[in-house]
Structures are given as structure tokens and as C-alpha cells.
Ligand SMILES: Nc1ncnc2c1ncn2[C@@H]1O[C@H](COP(=O)(O)OP(=O)(O)OP(=O)(O)O)[C@@H](O)[C@H]1O
């Protein structure tokens with residue numbers, strides 16, 4: 001049984017009076033330990049699909065089952081708890097909290113756990129060491145380069161040791177070298193830490209680092 | 223609470239904006255404190271009013287005198303324990319900016335009825351014995367340095383002429399709410415001078431103060447007194463001391479009522495100042511709140527985060543404002559003519575109200591931003607650019 005099962009999912013956005021169908025009866029299976037790249041033109045529904053898998057949006061029809069849990073049936077608060085337990089998020093624009101240091105940003109998801117202060121510190125330091133920023137812990141986001149910010153965001157995504165990492169165009173805003181670093185890091189998370197990764201990208205070069213590439217076209221997988 | 227640090231950091235994200243907001247709240251709280259202090263000072267007279275005292279005055283206006291002959295008749299009304307009387311003498315002491323009540327009173331009974339003025343027996347005796355003796359309240363005694371044996375010169379206006387009074391007594395106040403700014407002297411002395419200087423004005427009494435046995439019967443006794451003089455040349459209007467002072471305040475206190483109203487307008491202004499800041503912040507942080515929700519933070523966390531920040535700012539503002547209120551009231555009191563208000567202090571209730579208002583404002587100002595943060599779906603919040 002696949003870790004992630006997307007079953008006959010449809011998503012329709014309502015805008016004022018008319019409806020925008022984004023995904024049509026889409027099904028997708030992602031086995032545990034996979035590194036999948038979702039590709040496709042702008043507006044094809046990549047982000048939408050990723051959001052459904054990550055439990056930050058709900059399908060209009062169909063189910064998303066992750067590790068046996070049908071997350072489309074969970075209550076809002078149960079879903080929030082589920083995300084914090086199972087998913088690590090990486091965004092195109094890093095989305096760090098500007099008033100918090102790298103350390104505090106990475107610590108953020110751990111504040112929702114019962115871990116002690118000392119335990120949290122150990123984990124945060126480890127995560128920052130993994131992304132190679134052990135020496136930038138007390139820098140604020142604006143004191144870091146884009147690539148470094150994204151690595152902090154990756155540290156934040158892995159610090160809770162989630163099952164799945166979702167990344168929406170993680171290199172979309174980075175220069176070549178930084179993008180390369182980030183992709184190498186993600187490949188390492190997959191191979192070394194056995195994370196299942198779903199990555200949306202425009203960049204064919206980035207997609208090559210994944211094992212599997214899936215293409216979306218107007219809301220359908222092709 | 224683990225998000226406490228984030229509350230602090232958020233509050234000081236835009237240092238200038240936060241500083242201005244805190245300052246705005248502080249100024250408003252100070253203005254509130256000052257206005258309320260003036261308001262409560264104005265009303266202090268009401269709290270001093272004794273329930274067992276009636277004031278009987280001319281039915282047309284307090285400025286028209288009543289005949290001295292009424293004294294006997296009022297005394298005989300059932301339920302009346304004791305009657306005393308007073309005239310508003312006014313006059314000028316030093317200059318026109320020295321406000322304190324100067325009254326011609328019945329030396330034999332005035333202090334019997336006004337038990338809250340504590341006068342040592344020997345001073346009381348000395349006062350009663352001497353025609354032109356006077357008694358001053360401890361507050362003005364302190365202010366003007368009056369000592370026993372001092373001569374106080376007053377230039378008459380309502381009662382023209384030069385007047386000299388010898389201080390034979392200084393009364394203490396029974397408690398904080400008692401007026402310590404009265405100067406009283408013999409009505410007899412005034413009356414004698416009127417008899418020679420202004421015949422026709424002798425025998426005038428400003429108002430009678432009627433001490434009654436049972437405060438619950440004040441209405442009954444009042445109407446009995448008034449009935450005595452119905453259809454006479456000088457009809458009376460008798461009411462409780464509190465009602466009397468209330469009517470006095472009503473006549474002069476429109477501005478004070480406006481002040482009371484303004485003090486609440488100010489709370490509205492604080493609300494807008496803080497509300498504006500919080501709404502701006504919440505707008506800017508739409509995406510951050512969505513990120514926090516994505517990471518698994520609950521609605522309760524966001525409520526704490528936003529509400530906490532709002533409260534932090536409002537309480538900081540209230541704190542600064544309260545601290546500023548003390549020196550400001552002092553400055554204001556110094557600028558006022560001396561004795562303008564018998565009691566002019568910052569009441570604890572004023573400060574409590576100010577702080578409570580600030581807290582209410584803090585909570586209220588965060589309602590809209592919280593609603594917005596909770597109501598925004600994660601996917602929309604993440605797409606927000608701002
Ligand atoms: N929250 C939303 N409300 C309304 N419409 C939305 C929302 N999110 C996405 N859409 C619409 O759904 C369609 C697919 O959007 P989506 O973001 O999934 O595309 P995408 O493949 O990620 O595109 P891009 O490569 O530009 O990021 C678009 O037409 C978009 O306008």
C-alpha cells in the first residue's frame with residue numbers, strides 16, 4: 001500500500017459567482033521513500049494538489065489517504081495536529097518569521113511538542129547542522145542570503161522528523177548555485193534520512209534530481 | 223507560554239509605530255485621568271453630603287435671602303432635631319483668585335450640625351465668645367499659614383466694607399472627603415454691621431440647614447417646612463443636602479458633564495489608535511499567520527499571539543499614561559485658583575477605570591485582526607502578497 005493515496009480527487013475553487021475547476025478526478029499514488037517531482041505549466045494545479053496532499057486544503061470530491069488516515073475527514077484541529085506530526089513544509093519564498101532568528105524559526109514547530117527546552121535546542125542545532133548553517137543560528141532572516149534562508153526553512157521542515165516533506169518550487173527564487181545546494185540537500189534528505197518528498201517545480205533540471213516526474217496539464221496527470 | 227517571545231518580538235517589529243501607539247494611548251489615558259479627576263473633584267461635594275441634613279432656601283433662587291424669623295418656625299416642625307443657618311459672604315481675600323467658602327454662620331449651632339468639622343472644645347469656646355472671631359478649615363490654614371490669633375482681612379463685595387476676623391479655631395476634617403476649605407464667622411457680627419451700614423439687609427439668612435432625626439423621613443419633613451411658608455413673601459424650597467448640591471452642580475456643571483462625556487470619547491479614540499495599529503500589523507502578517515497555521519499552530523495560539531500583542535501595547539500605554547497622570551494633575555492643581563476644588567485628588571477608581579479601559583481596548587482592538595487571521599484559509603493566506 002502506498003504511503004500517499006490520492007483517490008478521484010476534484011478541486012473546484014469558488015470565485016464570487018462562478019466556479020473554477022482546478023483538478024478533475026485525479027488519482028495518484030506515492031510510495032514511502034519516494035522523491036517525486038510535480039511538473040506542469042503555470043495554473044495547471046500543482047500547488048493545489050500539493051496542498052491537498054499536505055493537508056492544508058481539502059478536496060471538493062474524493063479522498064486523500066496518508067499512511068492509512070483519510071485526512072479529508074479530519075476536523076480542522078485534528079488536521080493541524082496531523083500536519084505538525086507528519087509534514088515538513090518548504091515554500092518558494094521561504095516564509096521565515098522575520099523577527100525570529102534562524103534558531104527560533106527552526107524551533108517554531110517544536111513549540112507545539114512536549115519536548116523540553118534542552119531537547120529542543122539539541123534538535124534545532126542538529127537540523128541547522130544538517131543544512132550547513134550551524135554557524136548562523138543567531139542570524140535574522142534579513143541577515144542571510146536567499147539560499148541560506150531556504151536552508152533554514154529546510155531545517156524547520158525536518159526538525160520535527162516528519163514522514164513527508166512537501167516543497168513548492170523550493171528553488172524558484174534562487175540563483176543556480178544556491179538552487180543546486182538546496183536540491184543536493186533535498187536529495188540527501190531522501191536518501192540519507194529516508195524522507196518521502198513531493199516537490200513542485202518548473203525547472204526540468206531540478207526535476208531530474210527526483211526519482212519520479214509527474215506532469216500536470218489543466219488539472220489532469222499526464 | 224512558549225509564544226511569549228514572539229508576542230514581544232512582534233510588538234516591537236515596527237518600533238516607531240509601536241512607540242507612537244503606546245504614546246497615543248498614554249496621552250489618552252492621561253487625559254482621561256485628568257478629566258475624571260476634575261469630574262470627581264466637582265462631585266466630591268455630593269459624597270460629603272450628609273443624609274440627615276436638609277437645606278432650606280428661597281424657592282426662587284439660592285441668592286435670595288430668607289427672614290431670620292423662619293428659624294423658630296422650622297425648629298418646631300416634628301422630626302427636626304436642630305436648625306442652623308448660614309449666609310454666603312464671599313468677599314475678596316488677597317485677590318479674586320483665592321477661592322474658598324467664606325460664610326457667616328450661627329456660631330452657637332453650626333458646628334453642632336456639621337459634626338464632620340472637628341473643632342477642639344477650647345477653640346470652640348473661644349470662637350463663640352468673640353464677636354469677630356472666625357474658624358478656618360485645616361486645608362486653607364495650611365495653604366495660607368493661618369494660625370490662632372491671626373487677623374484675616376477681607377474686602378467685602380456682597381457685603382461691602384473692610385472686614386477683620388481673628389482666627390480662633392482651626393477645624394480638622396473627620397476624613398478625606400470632608401471639605402477643609404471653609405472659613406466661617408459670626409452671623410451676628412455681619413447682622414450688626416448690616417443694621418447700621420445697610421438697614422433693610424439685616425435679618426437676612428442665606429439658607430437654613432435642618433438636621434433631622436430620621437433620614438428616611440426627609441421628604442416628609444421637607445414638605446412640612448415648605449408648607450409653613452407657602453404663599454408667603456419668601457417661600458422656601460427644602461431638599462436634602464445631596465439634592466441641593468446636585469442642583470448646584472447642575473447649574474454650573476455643564477462643562478463638567480461635557481468633561482465626563484469627553485473622557486469616554488477618549489476611550490473611543492484609544493480604541494481607534496490601537497485598532498488601527500493592530501489591523502495594519504495583522505494585514506502585513508497575513509502570510510505569517512498562514513505559515514504558523516500550516517505548521518500546526520491552532521486558532522487558540524493565534525488568539526494568544528494577536529490578543530497578547532494588543533494587550534501588551536495597551537497595558538504599556540496605560541502604564542505610561544497612569545505614571546504621567548500624577549505629575550500632570552499636580553501641575554493642573556497648581557495652576558487652578560487655590561481652593562477652587564475643596565478636594566482634588568486622583569481617585570483610585572479613576573486609575574482603575576483607566577487601566578480597565580485600556581485592557582478592554584486591548585481586547586477589543588484585537589477582535590477584528592483575530593477574526594481576520596482565523597477566517598483566512600491557509601491557502602489564501604499563503605498566496606497573500608503584502
Ligand atoms: N485559493 C484559491 N482561490 C481561488 N483560485 C485559486 C486558488 N488557488 C489556486 N487557484 C486557481 O487554481 C488554478 C491552479 O492554481 P495552482 O496554484 O494550483 O497552479 P500552479 O500549477 O501551482 O501554478 P504556478 O506554477 O503558477 O504556481 C489557478 O487558475 C488559480 O488561479
Ligand SMILES: [Mg+2]
Nearest residue numbers: 046047048168
Ligand atoms: Mg504553484
